[in-house]
Structure formats: structure tokens, C-alpha cells
Amino acid sequence: MSNSESREVDLIKDPGLPAHVHRRTDTDPAAAKRAERQVAILFSLSALGTLLLIFSFIFVSDETFIFIPVMGETNAHQLGLGLGMAIALFCIGAGAIHWAKTLMPDEEIVVQRHEFRSDDEDRADFVKTVKEGAENAGLGRRPLIKRTLGAALGLSGLTPLLLLRDLGPLPGDDLKKTHWKAGTRLVTDPGDRPIRPEDLEVGAVAQTQPEFPEGKERHLEDIAKDAVLLIRMRPEEFNLDSERLSWTHEGIIAFSKICSHMGCAVALYEQTTKHLLCPCHQSTFDVTRAAKVIFGPAARPLPQLAITVDAEGYLVAQAPFTEPVGPSFWGRLS
């Protein structure tokens, strides 16, 4: 830097801080009291917002619609959640800002910066300053703010707990049970028509579901667990022990369609090789050997459903599945 440039820099003086202007709340106790009430109102509104959110989540059905001018028909559940959360978050933030701007100490403080660790004296000063700051914030002297802030913060902390409810009820032993029982007819999917052995030619594959009583609704989660594949082969093509052979009927064999790896639908049947293939990770099951795994990551065969025919000649289950269908999970025995 040349001498002339350094002289120019020397000429720029530190302007210092502008003169401090006291706020109205610093000099007028009535204004301070008013500000305190405003802060308390904002924190109270925040608490009410959280209560609205909780109420809407638990008590308002997500199928309830209400008419709101301009918005029209609106889902009351979603509206309550959105409004509640918006009010809770906005008011707690606005209250904190208003509190800081009107009631917290308004002083310019010069703090010397030090590199790395401060010396012990500064550290003690820091602790003292923090304590003074807490004291100056006036929580002890302003119990109204203290209580409403506590209520607002405490209730807003509950919000994440509500999300746990969205995980749904515990499954219990639902994962281990299907609707297949002794005598349950196999019906077409879709169509719900009972199936006779002669409906299937050799080489044919059909997806089936258990017959439901009249009026009982079939839910998606039922379909996902109950789906069964029927495959017809020549009886002499089976390579099964006598028990598993007795679970077949005139060359028709039934397996759970839910892959024992991660639960995809095993949907591809190679008629020439008699292999069932899962499209997700290519696990391959040999139909002639009770769906033994011959390739891929699946660790166990597809559960076989024992079938026979009822008095009217329709295919029925001999018994429920002898093991849980679907992918492996902790605590399962097979």
C-alpha cells in the first residue's frame, strides 16, 4: 500500500454507535405491562392452536367436510390440523419476538473477542452475564409470561407425539393369519366365482382369494395376505413327499402368492420349467418341489395351501396355511 493510500485509510474514523434511544416500555411501566399482556396473549393463542391441532387429529373424522365461504367445501380434519399448527407456531414465534423487542434488556454491550479458549476470568464473567440475562429477562418477576410460555412450549412439544398415532394400531398376530380355513372356497380374483378343477387346463395359472360371506367387504390388506396362486400340472410331474402330494388335487397345487423374501407378488410362471419367478429380486421357486427356492434371495419356499374339493365339486382349502405367509420378520418361527 502506498503512503498516500494509508493516509486516506487513517482519515476514516470509527463512527461509533448511534446514541441509544430508550423504548417506551423502558420508561413507562404501563406500556411495559401492556406489552407483557400482549406477549401472554400470543403465547396463550399458541397453546390454543396446539389444542386445536390435537382436537382435530383425534376427534374430527377425516371424512368430515364443512362449508367455508370463499374456500367452499373443506375437509374439517385437514383444516383443523393446518390452522392449529399455523396458529401454534406463528404465535409462539411472534410472542418471543415481541417479548425480546419490548421487554428484554435493550443495551449495547461490547464484548472483546478472544481466540480459542477464554481465560478463567472471562468464563466466570460469561456465566455471570448469562445469569444476569436470565434475571433481566424477568421470568421471575413476570409469572404470567413464565406460565403462558411454559404452556405454549410444553404443548408444542406434544405435537410430534401425535405422529406416532399415524403408525396405526399394533399388528398383534394379524401378520400370521389369513382368511383361509378348512372348507373355504377358492374364488377367482377378480370375479369372486368359485372354481372347479375342470376350469383349469394343464399349464394354467389362476390367482384366487378365499370366498367371503355375503356382505363382508374385502379390504386391500386382506387381498395382500390371502392371494393364492393355483397351478395345474400333470400329477406325475410333481416331485413331492406324500404329505405335500395329499395337499394337491388332480394336479392342481396352491401356493401363497406373497414372496417369502420381501412380500412382492410372485406373478411370473414359466410353464416349460415349472418355475415361479418373483419380479422384484428374481427369487425363483420350483413348483414341482413345493416351491423350493432355487435362485434368489428368498430364504424359504412359498407356503403351500392344502386343497381339495367340496361336495359340490368346488375347490376348497383343507386347512389354513400351516405357516405365516409373506416375508420374514422378527419373531416369526418359519
Ligand code: FES
Ligand atoms: S420380494 Fe421376491 S425376490 Fe425379493
